[in-house]
Amino acid sequence: MSSTDATTPETAPSEDMLIIHGGTPLDGEVQVRGAKNLVSKAMVAALLGTSPSVLRSVPAIRDVEVVTGLLRVHGVDVDLDGDTLYMDPTSVESAGVEEINVHAGTSRIPILLCGPLLHRLGRAFIPDLGGCNIGGRPIDFHLDALRKFGAVVEKSADGTHLSAPNGLHGIRYELEFPSVGATEQVLLTAVMAKGTTELRNAAIEPEIIDLICILQKMGAIIKVHTNRVIEIVGVDELKGYSHRALPDRIEAASWASAALATQGSVYVRGAQQADMMTFLNVFRSIGGAYEVNDDPIEGGIRFWHPGTPLKPVALETDVHPGLMTDWQQPIVVALTQADGLSIMHETVYENRFGYTSELRRMGANIELYSDCLGGTPCRWGRRNFLHSAVIAGPSKLHAADLQIPDLRAGFSHLIAAMAAEGTSRVYGVDRYITRGYENFEAKLLGLGAKIERPTSPTLAGRP
Numbered sequence: 248m249s250s251t252d253a254t255t256p257e258t259a260p261s262e263d264m265l266i267i268h269g270g271t272p273l274d275g276e277v278q279v280r281g282a283k284n285l286v287s288k289a290m291v292a293a294l295l296g297t298s299p300s301v302l303r304s305v306p307a308i309r310d311v312e313v314v315t316g317l318l319r320v321h322g323v324d325v326d327l328d329g330d331t332l333y334m335d336p337t338s339v340e341s342a343g344v345e346e347i348n349v350h351a352g353t354s355r356i357p358i359l360l361c362g363p364l365l366h367r368l369g370r371a372f373i374p375d376l377g378g379c380n381i382g383g384r385p386i387d388f389h390l391d392a393l394r395k396f397g398a399v400v401e402k403s404a405d406g407t408h409l410s411a412p413n414g415l416h417g418i419r420y421e422l423e424f425p426s427v428g429a430t431e432q433v434l435l436t437a438v439m440a441k442g443t444t445e446l447r448n449a450a451i452e453p454e455i456i457d458l459i460c461i462l463q464k465m466g467a468i469i470k471v472h473t474n475r476v477i478e479i480v481g482v483d484e485l486k487g488y489s490h491r492a493l494p495d496r497i498e499a500a501s502w503a504s505a506a507l508a509t510q511g512s513v514y515v516r517g518a519q520q521a522d523m524m525t526f527l528n529v530f531r532s533i534g535g536a537y538e539v540n541d542d543p544i545e546g547g548i549r550f551w552h553p554g555t556p557l558k559p560v561a562l563e564t565d566v567h568p569g570l571m572t573d574w575q576q577p578i579v580v581a582l583t584q585a586d587g588l589s590i591m592h593e594t595v596y597e598n599r600f601g602y603t604s605e606l607r608r609m610g611a612n613i614e615l616y617s618d619c620l621g622g623t624p625c626r627w628g629r630r631n632f633l634h635s636a637v638i639a640g641p642s643k644l645h646a647a648d649l650q651i652p653d654l655r656a657g658f659s660h661l662i663a664a665m666a667a668e669g670t671s672r673v674y675g676v677d678r679y680i681t682r683g684y685e686n687f688e689a690k691l692l693g694l695g696a697k698i699e700r701p702t703s704p705t706l707a708g709r710p
């Protein structure tokens with residue numbers, strides 16, 4: 248499987264670089280729009296409708312461009328007006344392997360087109376997936392569930408071909424792990440399968456609940472029971488929807504962590520307390536301060552460093568309602584400034600600490616372990632992956648030349664560079680950060696960050 252974020256650091260062109268003069272607290276306001284991890288799935292859901300859909304609060308990020316391309320090659324008319332996306336799927340059609348493969352390696356989303364394309368066209372072709380290079384990221388749950396629904400799956404050198412010669416039928420299925428993508432796969436397939444589907448051990452992230460709201464607007468019957476059980480009664484037809492995407496809680500937490508690490512204060516307009524409860528508890532435990540404004544229009548959360556020393560904490564990432572794995576990297580940068588030993592046990596992905604080697608070069612004191620240091624034994628401990636980190640702080644970070652390895656790690660490198668003394672050069676910003684952070688450069692400038700683009704080849708060149 249190829250991966251967007253798997254490119255070796257050396258391949259980022261030298262002009263894809265941001266110069267950061269660190270040491271200035273971030274101060275001001277940013278706006279977060281719809282969540283990357285909902286918007287892309289909401290776009291896929293539009294394929295199931297017999298009439299057009301309207302999605303509001305769509306962020307200008309590359310993952311949206313990728314899914315726009317995928318929908319268009321399948322005959323969906325997609326128009327963006329400001330942050331509102333109009334999708335007309337009335338003329339859905341099959342696309343050729345070559346035109347679909349233009350999108351190979353770009354994101355995780357193509358796998359989610361299986362169910363909708365099988366329902367609409369009776370067959371589907373899925374290119375190799377991309378996404379962050381943070382573990383093996385197999386798709387065995389997806390394919391296993393699809394086969395049980397009645398799909399015939401054939402892997403070939405160019406991708407995966409699927410057909411449904413006898414249609415798709417509801418299933419009783421239990422996930423080995425509450426995978427976000429596999430839960431979405433089952434939802435997007437079951438809504439129009441014949442009969443009832445019962446999914447056990449389902450993921451219940453806020454983005455999944457928002458996707459369920461969208462499907463319900465389209466005409467689906469979906470019951471979310473207790474204990475991670477979701478029941479879906481298949482229907483014959485779904486119509487288009489009109490929906491405002493829930494705000495991006497990962498982006499919000501990234502700005503919050505940046506405020507803490509740089510000793511600043513950032514008002515994140517659009518951030519919602521309910522979706523961020525676990526993060527807010529962690530933020531306060533570390534010693535950060537926040538205030539929630541629940542005004543329906545101006546609402547958001549202000550995050551700031553109160554000026555007192557930050558406290559060390561022991562944390563574990565987990566599926567929702569646990570501490571989200573995509574919050575891990577920005578929090579770790581903030582923990583380099585806490586007074587004592589912190590622990591971060593990553594239980595969702597086996598390989599999500601690669602970015603710490605760059606932080607170590609900046610003066611951070613971070614050691615990795617294969618033991619489950621958080622207290623809860625997880626599947627990665629048994630398999631010897633370096634998935635626990637001990638962070639000894641506070642560390643005085645100094646500037647460095649940094650190569651971004653993936654999306655969230657990239658943002659955490661930006662935070663570290665802003666917290667550090669001196670001038671850092673961060674490579675790979677356009678390639679990685681733009682996949683999930685809208686207008687991040689303008690937002691940084693608005694917060695008073697001292698950043699610039701290279702103006703001459705000498706400046707851009709590596710030492």
Ligand SMILES: CC(=O)N[C@H]1[C@@H](OP(=O)(O)OP(=O)(O)OC[C@H]2O[C@@H](n3ccc(=O)[nH]c3=O)[C@H](O)[C@@H]2O)O[C@H](CO)[C@@H](O)[C@@H]1O
Binds near residue numbers: 285355390450572596
């Ligand atoms: C586009 C998107 O929404 N991405 C999010 C989504 O990714 P994504 O949906 O890919 O993540 P999953 O929840 O599926 O993955 C969680 C774990 O399950 C494993 N697994 C998953 C599927 C499978 O068939 N087999 C299997 O073993 C994965 O390797 C991983 O270890 O949820 C993750 C967990 O919150 C987030 O970090 C990602 O930002």
Ligand SMILES: C=C(OP(=O)(O)O)C(=O)O
Binds near residue numbers: 573654
């Ligand atoms: C892991 C992430 O995304 P993706 O699943 O798209 O790679 C992320 O958003 O942090």
